Amino acid sequence: MKAVRAVSLANTAVMLLAVLWGAWVTSSDSGDGCGASWPLCKGTFMPDWDYAAIVEFGHRVVSALAGLLSVAVLVWVARVRPSETRLKRLAFGTFFFVVLQGGLGAAAVLRPQPDLVMALHFGFSLLCFTFALLVTVALGQGERAAFQxxxxxxxxxxxxxxxxxxxxxxxxxxxxxxxxxxxxxxxxxxxxxxxxxxxxxxxxxxxxxxxxxxxxxxxxxxxxxxxxxxxxxxxxxxxxxxxxxxxxxxxxxxxxxxxxxxxxxxxxxxxxxxxxxxxxxxxxxxxxxxxxxxxxxxxxxxxxxx
Incomplete structure (x- = not known):
């Protein structure tokens, strides 16, 4: 069980990093750093790097890592605690919103979206972080007792x-x-x-x-x-x-x-x-x-x- 909690905690930390990195992309106007290319950057895995490309592609790498960890947590939870419906729902929620977030990010690259739609990107990233955090909390029910x-x-x-x-x-x-x-x-x-x-x-x-x-x-x-x-x-x-x-x-x-x-x-x-x-x-x-x-x-x- 400690291994599952460790992976879930790592996933939460990566989700937080993805949120902050996404804010870095927006604040530095690096959203077009990789051009109209996804998941590659400027049509290749190793383009001629510049600041905007590094920031944008770095965000994609962190988001991809979050997706992989979410899958690992979901599979692990389903195998280790198959009877805990709430925990499985939280783990699935993490995976779902990571996929939704990635899809929205890809759509923004391949077909520019209006500001009203792009604002959803940050909201979904918060939900990714939320579900990852709650999975970690739910896995450590003993931690809850420490606050009560x-x-x-x-x-x-x-x-x-x-x-x-x-x-x-x-x-x-x-x-x-x-x-x-x-x-x-x-x-x-x-x-x-x-x-x-x-x-x-x-x-x-x-x-x-x-x-x-x-x-x-x-x-x-x-x-x-x-x-x-x-x-x-x-x-x-x-x-x-x-x-x-x-x-x-x-x-x-x-x-x-x-x-x-x-x-x-x-x-x-x-x-x-x-x-x-x-x-x-x-x-x-x-x-x-x-x-x-x-x-x-x-x-x-x-x-x-x-």
Whole structure:
């Protein structure tokens, strides 16, 4: 079982690397680095390398490695834990979204896609990371006990808290999609200054400025919702895993907003964009873990815990 967990953990790490590398591709405008050629680069495996080609082809290599690891985890889980339906579904979800992500990436190379479609690329990459992370969590049920006290680990999640967690997850995904759209649109600097946009409280609500401003408003509301979740977790549950997860979500959201504020203040560069991507990925990972904890404990999981 340790070997399966090690491979799953490696898969999660590679998924995270793929997310960050994808942000590098977008931030450096390297999406066309290999030309209209896929899976080869400029029609060959060893082209004349330049910066854009190295960045783009490197992302393909990392994504391919993630795909291979996903297949290995799926096959291994099916053989080692054939009776655990939830675990197998998570492993299949990892494989499914890696294939979907690869297909979308290939389509973007072979036939240019509009910004609204390309923004889905980042959203799907987060789902790849999510399922890989949850497979690792599910494989290590003993790790879950480390975040809980024995006397409260079996407590059910209050319906109000569960609703907030899942509602926040859906809303966050929409805000993340909007942020990816802003990046693909090239509108990261459409609003200068912070918190005002181009010196205005309410700028024109159309075009690049409107998209950027909408993302700001979405992020502001997300902060309010995360703060509410943290407060609700403190009031409605004694479970350390939920309380700690909500606290981490609040801290990461605050850091995410701060990193986003660097862009309009004149600090838009590769490092700050990768920081922004890394923080939202970490926040999404914590939020996905909280969603996982709200799922009812099935008989198969209870048997493993016992």
């Amino acid at each position: 006290r024995p006397d409260v680990s079996a407590q059910p999640v209050a319906p109000g808290l569960r609703t907030q967690i899942w509602g926040l997850a859906v809303y966050t995904y929409l805000v993340v999609y909007l942020g990816a759209y802003v990046r693909h649109l090239g509108a990261s600097m459409a609003c200068t200054g912070w918190p005002l946009c181009n010196g205005e409280l309410i700028p024109p609500l159309y075009g690049p400025v409107g998209a950027n401003f909408a993302h700001r408003l979405g992020a502001a509301l997300a902060v309010v919702l995360v703060l509410r979740l943290w407060w609700t977790a403190r009031r409605l549950t004694e479970r350390d895993d939920l309380r700690r997860g909500a606290a981490w979500a609040l801290a990461l959201m605050a850091a995410q907003v701060a990193s986003g504020a660097l862009f309009p203040l004149g600090y838009l560069n590769l490092l700050t964009q990768l920081l922004h991507t890394g923080l939202i990925t970490g926040f999404w990972g914590v939020l996905s873990y909280l969603c996982y904890l709200t799922l009812p404990v099935g008989r198969e999981t209870a048997a493993v815990s016992a």
